[in-house]
Amino acid sequence: MFTDKEVTPQLDPARIPAHVAIIMDGNGRWAKKRFLPRIAGHKQGMENVKTITKAASRMGIKALTLYAFSTENWKRPDSEVNYLMSLPVDFFGVFMPELIAENVRVQVMGELEALPAKTRQAAQAAMADTAKNTGMILNFALNYGGRDELRLATQAIARAVQAGTLDPAAISDDTIAAHLMTAPLGPLADPDLLIRTSGEERISNFLLWQLAYSEMVFTPVLWPDFTPAVLTAAIAQYQSRDRRFGGLH
Numbered sequence: 001m002f003t004d005k006e007v008t009p010q011l012d013p014a015r016i017p018a019h020v021a022i023i024m025d026g027n028g029r030w031a032k033k034r035f036l037p038r039i040a041g042h043k044q045g046m047e048n049v050k051t052i053t054k055a056a057s058r059m060g061i062k063a064l065t066l067y068a069f070s071t072e073n074w075k076r077p078d079s080e081v082n083y084l085m086s087l088p089v090d091f092f093g094v095f096m097p098e099l100i101a102e103n104v105r106v107q108v109m110g111e112l113e114a115l116p117a118k119t120r121q122a123a124q125a126a127m128a129d130t131a132k133n134t135g136m137i138l139n140f141a142l143n144y145g146g147r148d149e150l151r152l153a154t155q156a157i158a159r160a161v162q163a164g165t166l167d168p169a170a171i172s173d174d175t176i177a178a179h180l181m182t183a184p185l186g187p188l189a190d191p192d193l194l195i196r197t198s199g200e201e202r203i204s205n206f207l208l209w210q211l212a213y214s215e216m217v218f219t220p221v222l223w224p225d226f227t228p229a230v231l232t233a234a235i236a237q238y239q240s241r242d243r244r245f246g247g248l249h
């Protein structure tokens, strides 16, 4: 656990994690500390997505996955859900020229059909408008849940077996990975590093399959206060770890 008060560490440029996933937590507490409504925290959180996207792209991260809305977040009051659903519209509306200038390719994963039309259209337009970009993939998890993803993948695989196009004995890890919502990320699908902000230390139904061998870093910093220096410190922790993937070195 660390904050950006510590000295910014030097990173090994050869070992920047290719895929970083972030559970952006603590917007509500950030607002509460300032006697502001919760949505003010989400607005500041969205502003910070811009800052961290640019910093990550410039550090050489190849894919940045951000948990923006979970399948469980529908349980929040309607007013907060409506505000969260308006954020992608604002974000892509304002930030698109900069994303294109940064050569960032936007991906959005989740059950997009269940989103309000304006949110879904903003997500689809962002993907289409950046489809030819060759730089960092900015992958939003929007109406995403890890169990939901595994349920949908299981159904699709079962349908292929039933249709006679897939032999159950031939189902491999790659078969499953190909049916997950991270499949468009190709070899980058599994995060090297998961960061969760705000001091909570749990996975909350995020990337259940893909996190199997990810390094995890938890910071007490609330998402709106998460700076490029805190990201750098998290990557320094990652670089200090010994990744064995179940083997021995």
Ligand code: FPP
Residues within 6 Å of the ligand: 024, 025, 026, 027, 028, 029, 030, 042, 045, 046, 049, 067, 068, 069, 073, 084, 087, 088, 091, 092, 140, 198, 223
């Ligand atoms: C968790 O904080 C945060 C969320 C549920 C929403 C995260 C969304 C953003 C940071 C903005 C997304 C931006 C785009 C462009 C889609 P919380 O509300 O649970 O905070 P708390 O635990 O302090 O109450």
